[in-house]
Amino acid sequence: MKDYNITNKGSIALFLATCAHESTKGTKLLEEGDEAYFIAHGYTSKTRGAGYLHITKDDQVKFYRDVLKREPPEDPAQDIADNYAWWSAVWEWGECAKGKGVIMNNYVEKNGSGENVFLITQYFINSYLKKEQYPYFDSDLGFIRAGGEYVCNFDTEELEVRGRSYSLPKNYDDRKSKYDEAIKIFMQEVE
Numbered sequence: 414m415k416d417y418n419i420t421n422k423g424s425i426a427l428f429l430a431t432c433a434h435e436s437t438k439g440t441k442l443l444e445e446g447d448e449a450y451f452i453a454h455g456y457t458s459k460t461r462g463a464g465y466l467h468i469t470k471d472d473q474v475k476f477y478r479d480v481l482k483r484e485p486p487e488d489p490a491q492d493i494a495d496n497y498a499w500w501s502a503v504w505e506w507g508e509c510a511k512g513k514g515v516i517m518n519n520y521v522e523k524n525g526s527g528e529n530v531f532l533i534t535q536y537f538i539n540s541y542l543k544k545e546q547y548p549y550f551d552s553d554l555g556f557i558r559a560g561g562e563y564v565c566n567f568d569t570e571e572l573e574v575r576g577r578s579y580s581l582p583k584n585y586d587d588r589k590s591k592y593d594e595a596i597k598i599f600m601q602e603v604e
Contacts, residue, residue, distance in 0.1 A: 417507025423526025430595035442494035463493035465502035535582040
C-alpha cells in the first residue's frame with residue numbers, strides 16, 4: 414500500500430471495505446458465476462473479476478502492460494488470483510484511472526472518507542452509469558459529494574437523489590456493511 418501511496422487512514426478504510434466486499438473478506442479471489450453471467454457483464458470466465466478488488470477485463474490488460482510490462486496470459490483472472498491478488502488491488506485503488514482520470518486513493522484523500530464518498534467510489538469500482546442513459550448522474554454524484562441529501566433504498570436497490578432514482582452499485586447493502594465495519598475499526602480515535 415505504501416508503494417501506491419495508500420497511507421491516508423480514510424483511504425485505507427475505504428480500500429479495505431471495498432476489498433472485503435469484492436473478495437468476500439478474502440475468501441473468493443475469483444468472481445463467481447457461469448459463462449453466461451460473465452458475458453452479460455462484458456467479460457468471460459478468463460477475464461472475470463480477480464484479486465481482492467476483482468479487477469476485470471480492461472483493467473487486467475492495463476495491469477499486465479503497465480505494471481508487469483508484459484502481455485496478459487491466456488487466463489489473466491486465474492493468474493491474478495494466484496499471483497497478484499493484493500498487487501492488482503493496490504494498483505487498482507492507488508493508480509488505475511477510472512472514468513475521466515479518477516484515481517480512488519486521490520479521490521478519497523481529497524474528498525474524505527464519509528459514506529457519501531464511499532458510495533461514489535463504489536460506482537467507480539463496480540457500476541458507473543452511462544451518461545447517455547443517465548444525463549444527470551454526474552451532477553447528482555457531485556451533489557452527493559458536496560454533502561447533498563440522498564437515500565439508499567436497499568429494498569428497491571435504488572439511490573434516490575434530487576427527485577431521481579438510479580440503481581445502486583451491485584450488492585450495495587453488503588458494501589455499506591463492510592464500510593461501516595471498516596470505519597469503526599480504522600477511524601476510531603486512539604485514547
